[in-house]
Amino acid sequence: MSAQNNPLKENPAQNKNGRAGWFQTSSADCADVRKANGSPWRLVLLGAPGVGKGTQADLLDQRLHACHLSTGDLFRAASKQKECDQSPAMKAAMDHMRRGELVPDATVWEMVRERTDCIRCSSGFVLDGFPRTLGQAESLKQLMESEKIPLSAVVNYELPLAEIVARLSGRRTCEKCKAVYHVTGQPPKVEGVCDRCGGRLFQREDDRPESITVRMAAYERSTAPLIQFYKSLGLLVSITATGSPDEICARTISALETRTKIAV
Ligand code: AP5
Numbered sequence: 001m002s003a004q005n006n007p008l009k010e011n012p013a014q015n016k017n018g019r020a021g022w023f024q025t026s027s028a029d030c031a032d033v034r035k036a037n038g039s040p041w042r043l044v045l046l047g048a049p050g051v052g053k054g055t056q057a058d059l060l061d062q063r064l065h066a067c068h069l070s071t072g073d074l075f076r077a078a079s080k081q082k083e084c085d086q087s088p089a090m091k092a093a094m095d096h097m098r099r100g101e102l103v104p105d106a107t108v109w110e111m112v113r114e115r116t117d118c119i120r121c122s123s124g125f126v127l128d129g130f131p132r133t134l135g136q137a138e139s140l141k142q143l144m145e146s147e148k149i150p151l152s153a154v155v156n157y158e159l160p161l162a163e164i165v166a167r168l169s170g171r172r173t174c175e176k177c178k179a180v181y182h183v184t185g186q187p188p189k190v191e192g193v194c195d196r197c198g199g200r201l202f203q204r205e206d207d208r209p210e211s212i213t214v215r216m217a218a219y220e221r222s223t224a225p226l227i228q229f230y231k232s233l234g235l236l237v238s239i240t241a242t243g244s245p246d247e248i249c250a251r252t253i254s255a256l257e258t259r260t261k262i263a264v
Pocket of ligand 1: 047048049050051052053054055056070071072073075096097098100101102103104108128129130131132133136167168170171172180181182183185186206215241242243244245248
């Protein structure tokens with residue numbers, strides 16, 4: 001992606017975490033490689049659309065110093081490219097996304113594979129929104145085995161459907177730094193303006209009711225089976241996603257630490 005079309009690159013003040021490197025493919029240097037204390041955390045976050053994976057990935061990024069890597073962010077950034085710069089596969093991916101459907105595995109894998117350096121990064125990573133199908137999970141497993149990089153854990157966030165829909169319908173996202181707000185739960189100080197960078201807040205196209213229904217069905221059909229997949233690999237950590245984002249993050253870290261102590 002060119003700097004011109006890269007929303008994070010346009011605003012160097014926001015280029016402070018590994019998300020910038022993730023946006024620019026593996027040829028880019030990570031803007032802020034922070035060395036983790038001890039072994040780096042390499043996490044996958046699972047859970048239905050709107051459960052709060054992105055919010056938790058941001059908090060875990062700050063607290064565990066592992067970069068937040070979101071495939072949804074990659075596709076949203078790609079959708080800002082001029083149409084003539086988009087490949088046919090990417091145009092098709094944008095159509096899937098607008099309707100709330102999953103992007104085909106081959107397109108997703110191409111984008112992730114181009115960023116293998118982010119997976120190798122010594123700071124670790126928090127994968128948000130990937131893998132989302134058994135095929136993607138198998139591809140990730142093979143890549144990590146060939147790189148001899150073990151996953152630390154897979155965190156599965158659980159929340160009743162009614163609360164998920166309320167979270168999604170009130171979500172607002174910063175067009176520049178991707179910070180996420182909620183109109184009532186986590187409002188910005190000034191309505192419509194990002195607290196972090198002053199960017200404009202917008203409502204995602206796929207947060208319309210008709211797309212939400214399609215996304216939930218895609219989750220049940222394609223992503224929920226990953227819970228059993230990772231359980232059978234002994235990696236699954238289930239977390240109740242009720243309470244404030246800070247409470248959920250503390251619950252996550254405590255569960256991860258307990259798991260690490262047991263494994264030692
Ligand atoms: P993606 O961006 O990954 O969307 P998603 O999985 O649907 O997840 P969301 O971003 O909607 O929700 P979230 O769980 O991150 O919740 P958030 O923290 O924002 O993917 C979008 C699309 O891209 C897909 O539909 C697909 O088309 C495509 N795609 C991406 N990856 C793909 C892949 N691997 N394969 C195929 N296709 C792929 O929180 C939601 C709201 O709740 C916010 O307003 C937030 O402020 C609020 N909130 C969060 N926590 C709390 C809390 N504790 N209390 C109250 N409110 C809270």
